[in-house]
Amino acid sequence: MMDVWDFVAVPLSYGFMQRALIASIFIGAVCSVLSCYLVLKGWALMGDAVSHAVLPGIVIAFVLGLPLAVGAFAAGLFCALMTGYLKDNSRVKEDTVMGIVFSGMFGFGLVLFTKVDTDQHLNHILFGNMLGITARDLVEIGIVSGGTLLAVLAERRDLLLYCFDPQHARAIGLPLKVIHYSLLVLLALTIVASLKAVGIILVVAMLVAPGAIAYLLTDRFERMLVIAAVVAIGSSAVGTIVSFHVDGATGPCIVLIQAFVFLLTFFFAPRRGVFALRRA
Amino acid sequence: MSLVAAKGRRTHVASADVAATLSVRDVTVAYSNGVVALRDASFDLGPGTICGLVGVNGSGKSTLFKAIMGFVDPRHGEVRIASLPAAEALKRGYVVYVPQSEEVDWNFPVLVEDVVMMGRYGHMNFLRIPSVEDKRKVDEALERLDMSGYRHCQIGELSGGQKKRVFLARALAQEGRIILLDEPFTGVDVKTEVAIVDLLRQLRENGHLMLVSTHNLGSVPDFCDHVVLLNRVVLAAGPTARTFTQKNLERAFGGVLRHFRLEGGELHADEDRRRVTVLSDDERPVVFYGDERGDEEPLRRKNHEDES
Ligand SMILES: Nc1ncnc2c1ncn2[C@@H]1O[C@H](COP(=O)(O)OP(=O)(O)OP(=O)(O)O)[C@@H](O)[C@H]1O
Numbered sequence: 001m002m003d004v005w006d007f008v009a010v011p012l013s014y015g016f017m018q019r020a021l022i023a024s025i026f027i028g029a030v031c032s033v034l035s036c037y038l039v040l041k042g043w044a045l046m047g048d049a050v051s052h053a054v055l056p057g058i059v060i061a062f063v064l065g066l067p068l069a070v071g072a073f074a075a076g077l078f079c080a081l082m083t084g085y086l087k088d089n090s091r092v093k094e095d096t097v098m099g100i101v102f103s104g105m106f107g108f109g110l111v112l113f114t115k116v117d118t119d120q121h122l123n124h125i126l127f128g129n130m131l132g133i134t135a136r137d138l139v140e141i142g143i144v145s146g147g148t149l150l151a152v153l154a155e156r157r158d159l160l161l162y163c164f165d166p167q168h169a170r171a172i173g174l175p176l177k178v179i180h181y182s183l184l185v186l187l188a189l190t191i192v193a194s195l196k197a198v199g200i201i202l203v204v205a206m207l208v209a210p211g212a213i214a215y216l217l218t219d220r221f222e223r224m225l226v227i228a229a230v231v232a233i234g235s236s237a238v239g240t241i242v243s244f245h246v247d248g249a250t251g252p253c254i255v256l257i258q259a260f261v262f263l264l265t266f267f268f269a270p271r272r273g274v275f276a277l278r279r280a
Numbered sequence: 281m282s283l284v285a286a287k288g289r290r291t292h293v294a295s296a297d298v299a300a301t302l303s304v305r306d307v308t309v310a311y312s313n314g315v316v317a318l319r320d321a322s323f324d325l326g327p328g329t330i331c332g333l334v335g336v337n338g339s340g341k342s343t344l345f346k347a348i349m350g351f352v353d354p355r356h357g358e359v360r361i362a363s364l365p366a367a368e369a370l371k372r373g374y375v376v377y378v379p380q381s382e383e384v385d386w387n388f389p390v391l392v393e394d395v396v397m398m399g400r401y402g403h404m405n406f407l408r409i410p411s412v413e414d415k416r417k418v419d420e421a422l423e424r425l426d427m428s429g430y431r432h433c434q435i436g437e438l439s440g441g442q443k444k445r446v447f448l449a450r451a452l453a454q455e456g457r458i459i460l461l462d463e464p465f466t467g468v469d470v471k472t473e474v475a476i477v478d479l480l481r482q483l484r485e486n487g488h489l490m491l492v493s494t495h496n497l498g499s500v501p502d503f504c505d506h507v508v509l510l511n512r513v514v515l516a517a518g519p520t521a522r523t524f525t526q527k528n529l530e531r532a533f534g535g536v537l538r539h540f541r542l543e544g545g546e547l548h549a550d551e552d553r554r555r556v557t558v559l560s561d562d563e564r565p566v567v568f569y570g571d572e573r574g575d576e577e578p579l580r581r582k583n584h585e586d587e588s
């Protein structure tokens with residue numbers, strides 16, 4: 001018993017670990033609700049694309065002396081809009097366009113990064129630096145993720161209808177374009193909030209795994225939200241603490257735990273798991 | 281969306297006494313591949329109407345629905361609903377549309393009752409929190425379509441006909457005055473078809489306007505008081521008795537219809553010149569009985585229409 005206590009208490013005696021844990025809870029919460037929509041709408045690649053595309057935004061914001069989060073947000077949104085524009089004006093499919101746009105922007109970001117002397121470590125941008133989160137970062141993460149979370153929860157039914165049956169949404173006069181872009185904005189905000197913790201490369205895992213796990217476990221959307229939140233917050237917290245003990249990077253630890261939980265669910269989910277389907 | 285706008289819509293929806301009218305004026309729709317699916321379509325319908333929309337595959341029935349709903353942009357022409365531009369009428373929740381096939385992900389984690397509740401969104405404020413009234417309407421709609429027993433099923437667990445009924449229940453719960461049904465009878469059994477037709481009749485009593493496309497030509501005279509015959513253009517539109525004639529049907533369907541004709545010796549021993557003509561596009565044939573003129577009224581099955 002004592003061991004379990006120590007396992008949690010020792011890391012938490014450090015200030016940086018406390019901040020990391022709080023941040024992981026915020027980020028887990030906001031990523032989990034967003035992930036439900038991304039999974040249902042088939043937007044996993046969109047999550048990956050927007051997150052990679054923020055890199056040039058970060059560098060440019062640094063050059064201009066703007067908050068990095070602003071640059072990241074603008075670049076992420078630019079990627080999503082650009083993808084939409086190119087798709088609408090050519091016969092190429094959306095995922096193809098997205099692949100080109102986001103890798104292009106990511107490449108541009110890398111080139112910029114080597115040309116510009118920033119005070120940032122590329123590794124931290126790419127893979128996150130959970131343990132380096134300052135009190136100021138924490139406030140920023142809290143505001144962005146809290147606001148995003150509230151907005152998504154308030155509009156969760158409209159967003160669901162938009163994902164499920166856009167035609168009906170339109171038929172009852174919902175502003176489809178507005179909802180579409182709101183979802184993109186919320187996605188970009190979520191990514192911005194998560195960057196410090198898990199980085200550009202791995203954030204997509206946070207944006208997909210909790211929703212996918214919950215999707216395997218329930219047929220009701222409201223429950224899906226709750227399960228995803230529990231999974232995401234739980235694995236973020238556990239991952240953060242484990243990373244302290246194994247002396248590994250935090251972001252990858254969180255992502256690894258989520259992947260593990262997904263596999264468990266995939267095999268053992270009561271109704272939709274592989275074994276349950278076999279037995280049926 | 282602002283709170284004010286959402287509230288504004290609520291009051292509009294509540295005004296159930298808006299006159300259900302539909303006016304289609306010179307609507308021409310061309311798809312991006314150049315196919316002109318509809319040319320200069322015009323017709324008018326008033327409240328308390330069930331109008332059948334009849335035509336061969338590819339005659340533009342679904343396209344007409346989409347044009348009314350604003351899902352495709354007409355090249356020119358105008359649709360007015362309840363004397364308003366179509367977009368405005370949609371915003372106010374006057375119009376209900378059940379497409380030919382639902383293009384939804386059947387694995388979506390929503391239950392039957394959730395889907396029907398989506399029909400009530402237009403009546404709720406922007407947070408979409410259902411009121412007691414909303415829940416009651418959902419119960420009623422499920423009851424009317426005999427789907428109450430399935431309300432907690434995930435939608436993918438239903439049969440094709442049951443899925444259709446769920447979306448009809450949603451349409452019913454929506455309480456629009458103008459109801460557009462694109463082939464509501466395909467894939468449902470006769471019992472359900474009869475139930476749907478009964479429902480449509482009741483809605484007609486209450487002054488609703490319904491436009492229903494179908495290939496069941498035989499049912500058309502049973503429940504439609506108006507008919508629009510379509511084949512890229514509106515061939516004929518008007519009251520069933522005047523419009524749904526053998527001549528017009530033959531124009532609408534050309535060689536597509538199965539066509540049986542029984543006359544003379546096959547039918548009578550005497551000198552009666554009348555003959556039976558059976559036209560069939562689908563399961564239920566339409567039967568004409570009379571002499572050669574080809575403009576007589578179709579036969580109706582008994583004891584329907586007369587109830588109203
Ligand atoms: N999205 C589209 N793009 C291009 N052409 C289309 C599209 N949808 C329909 N069409 C064409 O428009 C014409 C009318 O199609 P529509 O779906 O309105 O027919 P319909 O009367 O509903 O037929 P059905 O009885 O088979 O449902 C067809 O020739 C079809 O090929």
Ligand SMILES: [Mg+2]
Pocket residue numbers: 341342343380462
């Ligand atoms: Mg059609």
